[in-house]
Amino acid sequence: MTPRRQRLALPLAGAGLVGLVILSLAVGDLHLGPGRILAGLRGTDELAATILWQIRIPRLLVAMLVGASLAASGVVMQAYFRNHLASPGLLGVSAGGTAGAVVAIGFGLAGVSLFLMPVAAVCGALASTGAVLILARRGASTERLLLAGVALNALLGAVTSYVLSSFTLTYERNAQILFWMLGGLEDRTWEHVAMASPIALGAIALWPLGRPMDLLSLGAKEAQSLGVDVRRLRRIMLGLATVLTALATAVAGTVGFVGLVVPHLLRMLVGPEHKRLIPVALIGGAAFVLACDLVARSVGGLRLGIVTSLIGGPFFLWLLRRQR
Template identity: 65%
Template structure:
């Protein structure tokens, strides 16, 4: 059912247009409703009230949402090509559970209260430690299957750490609520500082951009790709590094948000086909669009957690798409 090449060309411009619309909507919707004209005035500092709402609250939120969505969408695409499986997602190697464990420890120990930077820093540390452990456990250069199994083991271990922290003193309701909120992801109260933490995301995306063609070959078989001239070891190293930076950074600024990395590449592949040179830019834009739309929905539904909305919106849409597949 994927579109012909002639039509597929228009999917990226259309997605960018939709993303711009969603960003505008996201800037306008909230406790204070702003018309597009007032958004414009606010951006240019001509309306002090609108200006404060936009520059202090909504623009950071939109920017973080765009960056997080782009990161998760592209990281999902990388993992699906890497593991040659359209059901792979960015959390396979323990990046998000590592971040979650790091954040939970930071909140439970009180570090998170010391500075606004300590929570994202702890999450980042947790993510990188987790992936480092998986890579060491799987041993360098070993096949994807070992890597997957090491990831499964570490995911279970780190999930247990978070569960232990939550269960160890159930009377600390406030503290546990904070951890649970973080585990369900969200974009509220994001600030310029979070945008700054998320800046590695566009850098990683730039590094990913030229790898699309090699991802095509890798996604049809490691040995085949190597025999056709791809430096598979180097490519795999780069892909893991890029996916880790994308997912770890996204998790550090917005908590764990599931489903984006699985569903966005999958849907886009159904629409434009499996060519990665097309999918890399599209998953960046599509992931951003999906997260922004889910964030708008979450605000309109009385501040439902973002991680819940991505699953609630994404799940049924995904099922509907799969039903249409012959």
């Protein structure tokens, strides 16, 4: 890990993200060249303007917010549990968010107001965070953490399936529930952007925590002895990670493995220091989800959650092998 690599990581990630943004604007059922994109953004080309402002821009904004939030929660959870393999998906926090969202749809709450969905997702995610805390204490072994995650994912999956099977008659609700279970960014609107926008605030709140998180990630008592208010820091970290995951789940459904893959790869690139890792992970997460969504858009039948899992599953297996 050379200092040069560390310095270049942020500009490179930023440049990559800009490239992906341009690509996301251009690619679709109707391909838009640079000229039409500019004309569409300015509103002089009406068709391009509709495609960009009503479809592609909200979708890419949601994709970026979702990616940034999942990667950031991964970073926070790994520091909290002092374990490389902790992530919102594996620990069942994402599944909690999904279960919350699905229950909200099943009981028709989502029809009352679109914004009840994120509230329900946050409640579900908080509940599973609480359960993880009880099942696996801090500094718990990898096995314990993962087993707790397995149990929670199974339990919450059952809740989701139950809601699904008990509403077989209402086709529309079932389709909505399936959407959340598979995770995707189809038909995202500006309302979804608004729903996900607190993620940006969460990212800003994360910034000053970088340094104390460094100390915490090497041992809670040691950190406390060096002057970190560990109890307070942990509360803020867990609250932020949970809310970030829940908001991402509320707008995009279950998008797995982002919180595991992105922080891990970037830590290999820029090192474990959080002041450097957090901004790179926010940008890297946004770029990763945007890239996966581009793939999902270009290949028929694929959805975002499927793409991230297709990449993340093998990566996770590789990680487990490497850990031995």
